[in-house]
Amino acid sequence: MQVPHRRLPHLYAIGQPLFVTFRLYGSLPPGRQFPIEPVTSCDAFLSMDRLLDGARSGPTYLAMPFIAKIIVDSLEHCSEVDYLLHAWVVMPNHVHLLVIARTHVSKFMRRLKGYTARRANELLFRTGQPFWQEESYDHLVRTSEEFSNIEAYILNNPVKAGLARTAEEYRYSSGYRGQAGL
DSSP states (O other): OBOOBSSSBOOBOTTSEEEEEEEBTTOSOTTOOOOSSOOOHHHHHHHHHHHHHHTOSSOOGGGSHHHHHHHHHHHHHHTTTTEEEEEEEEOSSEEEEEEEESSOHHHHHHHHHHHHHHHHHHHTTOTTSOOBOSSOEEEEOOSHHHHHHHHHHHHHHHHHTTSOSSGGGOSSBTTOOSSSOO
16 A cells, blocks of 8 residues: 655555546635634545636636547546546546556556646647646545445536536536547
C-alpha cells in the first residue's frame, strides 16, 4: 500500500477501488478558505465540489466538446492497462473517476493528466501553461455500500449541477445512454 504525502495524504492500494477527483488549474476562487471549525475530509470535498459545480469562477475548458472528447478518450485508453474503470464524469472544470488501480496511481495520474494537458493546451493555443491543478483528491473506497454511493454520486453529478435532466443524457459520463460515439 502506498501512502505518498504532499499537501494532502494519499492512500493507494493496487486492486482496491479508488475515487479520484481532479480539476482544472485555477478552477476554485482565489483565496477560498474552508471553514475553520473541524470538518471531515468528506465535508471539505463536498464544499469544494459545490464550488466546482457552480463554475462561477475560473476556466471551464472541459465544457468544450473537443476538449471533453480528449479526456474521455484518454480515460478509456488508460483503462486498458492502468485501471479498471467503473464510473466517470467529465464536468466543465473537473473530472470524477471510480477505478480499481492495476498500476501505481501516482504514475497513471501523471500520464493521464500530462497527456491531456499537453493535447488540450495545444488545441487551446495555451502551450506551456498549467492545465490541471497539480494535486488531486482521492479516497480509498472501503465497502461495497460506499462504492455504490460514490458511483451514484459520480453519475448524478451533472444532474445535480444542472447540466442534464438525467444521468443518461449527459454525454461525457459513463452513464450516457445516447447515440453511440461522441
